[in-house]
Amino acid sequence: MAKKTSLLVITALMAALTCIATMVITIPSPMNGYIHLGDGLVLLSGILLGPIYGGMAAGVGSMLSDLLLGYPHYALPTLVIKAFAAIVGGIIYNMLVHKSFCKKYHLIPLIAAGIGGGIIVTGGYFIVASILFGEGVAALSSVPGNLLQNLFGIIVSCILMPVLTHVPAVKSMLAREA
Amino acid sequence: MIRDITIGQYYPADSVIHRLDPRVKLLGTLIYIISLFAFHNIASYLIAGLFLAVIIHLSKVPFSYIVKGLKPILFLLLFTVMFNLFLTPGQEFVRVGFIKITLEGIKTAGFMAVRLIFLIIGSSLMTFTTTPNHLTDGLEKGMGPLRKIHVPVHEIAMMMSIALRFIPILLEETDKIMKAQSARGADFETGGLIKKAKSLIPLLVPLFVSAFRRANDLAMAMEARCYRGGEGRTKMKPLAYKKRDWIAYLCFIVYWTLLILAAKIN
Amino acid sequence: MSIILDHVNYIYSQGTAYEKHALQDINLKIEDGEFIGLIGHTGSGKSTLIQHLNGLMKATEGCIYYNGQDIYDSDYNLKELRSKVGLVFQYPEHQLFETSIIKDVKFGPSNLGLPALEVDLRAYEALKQVGIGEDMIDLSPFELSGGQKRRVAIAGVLAMKPEVLILDEPTAGLDPKGRDEILNLVSSLHKENKITVILVSHSMEDVANYVERLIVMDHGKIMFDNEPKKVFTHYKALEQIGLAAPQVTYVMNRLKECGQSVNTEPTTVDEACEEIIRWAKKKGILLT
Amino acid sequence: MGIIKAKDLIFEYIRRDEEGNVEGINRAVNNVNLDIEKGQFVAILGHNGSGKSTLAKHINAILSPTEGTLWVDGMDTGKEENLWNIRQTAGMVFQNPDNQIIANVVEEDVGFGPENLGVPTEEIWERVENSLKAVGMYEYRTHSPNKLSGGQKQRVAIAGIMAMKPECIVLDEPTAMLDPNGRKEVIKTIRELNQTEKVTVLLITHYMEEVIDADKVIVMDKGKIVMQGAPREIFSQVDELKKYRLDVPQVTLLAYELRKKGLPIPPGILSVDELVTKLNEL
Numbered sequence A: 001m002a003k004k005t006s007l008l009v010i011t012a013l014m015a016a017l018t019c020i021a022t023m024v025i026t027i028p029s030p031m032n033g034y035i036h037l038g039d040g041l042v043l044l045s046g047i048l049l050g051p052i053y054g055g056m057a058a059g060v061g062s063m064l065s066d067l068l069l070g071y072p073h074y075a076l077p078t079l080v081i082k083a084f085a086a087i088v089g090g091i092i093y094n095m096l097v098h099k100s101f102c103k104k105y106h107l108i109p110l111i112a113a114g115i116g117g118g119i120i121v122t123g124g125y126f127i128v129a130s131i132l133f134g135e136g137v138a139a140l141s142s143v144p145g146n147l148l149q150n151l152f153g154i155i156v157s158c159i160l161m162p163v164l165t166h167v168p169a170v171k172s173m174l175a176r177e178a
Numbered sequence B: 001m002i003r004d005i006t007i008g009q010y011y012p013a014d015s016v017i018h019r020l021d022p023r024v025k026l027l028g029t030l031i032y033i034i035s036l037f038a039f040h041n042i043a044s045y046l047i048a049g050l051f052l053a054v055i056i057h058l059s060k061v062p063f064s065y066i067v068k069g070l071k072p073i074l075f076l077l078l079f080t081v082m083f084n085l086f087l088t089p090g091q092e093f094v095r096v097g098f099i100k101i102t103l104e105g106i107k108t109a110g111f112m113a114v115r116l117i118f119l120i121i122g123s124s125l126m127t128f129t130t131t132p133n134h135l136t137d138g139l140e141k142g143m144g145p146l147r148k149i150h151v152p153v154h155e156i157a158m159m160m161s162i163a164l165r166f167i168p169i170l171l172e173e174t175d176k177i178m179k180a181q182s183a184r185g186a187d188f189e190t191g192g193l194i195k196k197a198k199s200l201i202p203l204l205v206p207l208f209v210s211a212f213r214r215a216n217d218l219a220m221a222m223e224a225r226c227y228r229g230g231e232g233r234t235k236m237k238p239l240a241y242k243k244r245d246w247i248a249y250l251c252f253i254v255y256w257t258l259l260i261l262a263a264k265i266n
Numbered sequence C: 001m002s003i004i005l006d007h008v009n010y011i012y013s014q015g016t017a018y019e020k021h022a023l024q025d026i027n028l029k030i031e032d033g034e035f036i037g038l039i040g041h042t043g044s045g046k047s048t049l050i051q052h053l054n055g056l057m058k059a060t061e062g063c064i065y066y067n068g069q070d071i072y073d074s075d076y077n078l079k080e081l082r083s084k085v086g087l088v089f090q091y092p093e094h095q096l097f098e099t100s101i102i103k104d105v106k107f108g109p110s111n112l113g114l115p116a117l118e119v120d121l122r123a124y125e126a127l128k129q130v131g132i133g134e135d136m137i138d139l140s141p142f143e144l145s146g147g148q149k150r151r152v153a154i155a156g157v158l159a160m161k162p163e164v165l166i167l168d169e170p171t172a173g174l175d176p177k178g179r180d181e182i183l184n185l186v187s188s189l190h191k192e193n194k195i196t197v198i199l200v201s202h203s204m205e206d207v208a209n210y211v212e213r214l215i216v217m218d219h220g221k222i223m224f225d226n227e228p229k230k231v232f233t234h235y236k237a238l239e240q241i242g243l244a245a246p247q248v249t250y251v252m253n254r255l256k257e258c259g260q261s262v263n264t265e266p267t268t269v270d271e272a273c274e275e276i277i278r279w280a281k282k283k284g285i286l287l288t
Numbered sequence D: 001m002g003i004i005k006a007k008d009l010i011f012e013y014i015r016r017d018e019e020g021n022v023e024g025i026n027r028a029v030n031n032v033n034l035d036i037e038k039g040q041f042v043a044i045l046g047h048n049g050s051g052k053s054t055l056a057k058h059i060n061a062i063l064s065p066t067e068g069t070l071w072v073d074g075m076d077t078g079k080e081e082n083l084w085n086i087r088q089t090a091g092m093v094f095q096n097p098d099n100q101i102i103a104n105v106v107e108e109d110v111g112f113g114p115e116n117l118g119v120p121t122e123e124i125w126e127r128v129e130n131s132l133k134a135v136g137m138y139e140y141r142t143h144s145p146n147k148l149s150g151g152q153k154q155r156v157a158i159a160g161i162m163a164m165k166p167e168c169i170v171l172d173e174p175t176a177m178l179d180p181n182g183r184k185e186v187i188k189t190i191r192e193l194n195q196t197e198k199v200t201v202l203l204i205t206h207y208m209e210e211v212i213d214a215d216k217v218i219v220m221d222k223g224k225i226v227m228q229g230a231p232r233e234i235f236s237q238v239d240e241l242k243k244y245r246l247d248v249p250q251v252t253l254l255a256y257e258l259r260k261k262g263l264p265i266p267p268g269i270l271s272v273d274e275l276v277t278k279l280n281e282l
């Protein structure tokens, strides 16, 4: 089977999973819409699929959840921010994962990638908030929520990563990349 | 019902706005949002409000439904207003103890609140009147020109539409697996963070296994039906502008002109 | 021991436009040691019903009693109920998740908080019951064939030592021999371990061959509840709701319609064979 | 030469460990020779893992042979340049309807194949309409596939293949996940396509009742073809079939038992009608 179709469908799958993770457990948060687990999947998309496809899956998946949950005004920024976060996360992970000191502790590159992605997300939404609500403290108030969400994301990806490596299809995908 | 989650906020009705080409709605929403930031004076906000009111009326979406959509941001709105009210420096208006409210503060807060409300209602109207599938179609067509700079427009749209297809299926699957593991005594609710995290594994492994199996099957089914990317593909439903779409564009031009005029007079 | 359903109703998505009354006033008594078949067209509410029996779904209205106790009582231990009423879902192999077969089978009993030794014992016993050899127990369940996976998944429920075993179409996708093997396994569990079995099936032939009592559902209601033989005499009514009788029942009925003096009761090949031979002897076609 | 012809076809799944070294070889199709005529209705039976799906995937050029050759309408499936023509000639329907419906609206899904083939818009609509009518799903054309029953979804999937105007359809257990009614609908649809549209049909199934009308039945065992012939011939060999983990329809078994008991009934009875007639004639 041609790899291209397969990659396209898996990208769609990751987008769907990102969207679901974003939608299933949501804690409405006054300052930044809602807090959710989606960032974990954003990160994993970047790691599993590489920058281009991973960015697409993360961005589109998160954007869909904004559209479906009724936050359309965030849709466009979300697309850009989450795609970018996945790309940065993926790059950091791939840079670190082959380093010898990380081989033993698989979580180090993952957490580093999570922090990298988290900076993008928090910073990105801060900029959006500044535009929407004016610069200053009002915009700053989005930061704690996003940091918390980022923490959730890292936890989720740390749980999921070992799980995913059990899945035969993912195993072969990661092996191919290495 | 889980199965209908992918229509999102869509409010089914038969209105002119529902029937508009999704490209018009996408572009229109964008124009509207930009207009809110480009012009801020009382006259232009009046025009923007009037414009919105007409569209709401045409869309046949009940006003109560729209207001409901504002609820999640109510707190944010209040917060923003307070902030600008108390912290904007300028000419003093009233003073209660050490709290000072300035004229500029009132003005900024007012503008901010109105802009935010218009912004959210404006963009929500798009999701109220367009299903995600139509939006996907609109995006594919609307982004068509980007193909010239090698943006894989067709692939992105195809990916979005497959994702939309996967979402309800995967949600149903999650539910099924959760029940099946509960039948084996799994407990997803109680326990501390670590225990809860651990209890997700019996749910997530089968979910991912089956998700990837599905993806593999679907890719195979697509290939079996001669799918080979966007090249050489024809469209069953090519989006074609109708008269009402051109009229809609014209309305946006008139809207924008009015705004410019209003700004000039100011 | 018994399960009693008293005026049970279930409505999906109550209060929305997609409201679906999936169970309508179900009254049912399931006695200890019965072998029950549950049939009905797609969407008739079979899966919804069986999920009520182990408390996975809560009736919108009505009560369920397990051994005389109301399972919806606030102090009733639902987790214990789930270990007593084992439920094997459709395509149970899709729930396997552990890295080895034995670990997966242990998942159920270890959730019950049993001592490790007891868990091991039960897991080995269950695997033996379904015919998975000890040489295989450390393989990953993902490396098995479809039929083997199905057995491991069933073992995962058996290891909880349920008093009632419910199976939702356990033979879907298996080859004929595999089908027979699974059904024989279930049947022997019923006979030897005296487990109550409820079998959801789409195959009239299978239920006729195995079960002692047959419940027919139609649009969320119980339409028939009787011995299979008695139920299949209503084959015309069954056809109306998209079901049928076993092929041999049709043979007998058609013979009767053609004026032959045969009993139309047989529902299995053996019974039909016997009856036709009897008829042939009486008619003198076959010498005694 | 028939529309599908296989010569000494062999296919091996190769399992590799993480480093990419060969860990095991599984010969799923072993020396298969096959010749299927245009317009035939052929059924393939065989136990789980006997290689039916693997063989089917060769016909659609999803897999290509390890050894030997398979031709679809004279085109060698091992050759890359034939790929799209082969897939257009031989369509494939899979087991799980949920995993093969691509679009979010019934008619768009049926149009997916023709779109890929570059068929002009007008003609796509025509084809979609015709194929939806052929499978009896025209009223559902604007529905979301999520809300259809299994049998209906499977018929949509068949319509999706029909819209590509294939000469041959391969169906890999299309009824495995359906209830008796859904199964009946799908089998009826397939029969009609075979008879009225003259499509060659290759049906893989575990349900013996579904194949009694076939022109030819092929039995596979451990990757090999072990029996081949008209349903009557195949189903008269009850013991042989049991050896291959298979079965016969219930009436056939009844007739077989009666015959063993001494009633003069010919072997290979396939339907209730047939048996009743024969018994009445005694």
Ligand SMILES: Nc1ncnc2c1ncn2[C@@H]1O[C@H](COP(=O)(O)OP(=O)(O)OP(=O)(O)O)[C@@H](O)[C@H]1O
Residues within 6 Å of the ligand: B001, B002, C012, C013, C020, C022, C040, C041, C042, C043, C044, C045, C046, C047, C048, C049, D179
């Ligand atoms: N999660 C759900 N939300 C809403 N309706 C549902 C849900 N699950 C099932 N239903 C509806 O409830 C009814 C009964 O469904 P159920 O799954 O119990 O049927 P079934 O007899 O098991 O069918 P099958 O033979 O297809 O398994 C159906 O009409 C179905 O559409």
Ligand SMILES: Nc1ncnc2c1ncn2[C@@H]1O[C@H](COP(=O)(O)OP(=O)(O)OP(=O)(O)O)[C@@H](O)[C@H]1O
Residues within 6 Å of the ligand: C145, C146, D013, D014, D026, D027, D028, D046, D047, D048, D049, D050, D051, D052, D053, D054, D055
């Ligand atoms: N993707 C794969 N990788 C490795 N081995 C495979 C793969 N798919 C199938 N096999 C093996 O090839 C053999 C034939 O499998 P195949 O799926 O063709 O059987 P089948 O006759 O279709 O069975 P079923 O009736 O269960 O569908 C089996 O032993 C199976 O384990």
Ligand SMILES: [Mg+2]
Residues within 6 Å of the ligand: C046, C047, C048, C168
């Ligand atoms: Mg069911």
Ligand SMILES: [Mg+2]
Residues within 6 Å of the ligand: D052, D053, D054, D172, D173
């Ligand atoms: Mg197969």
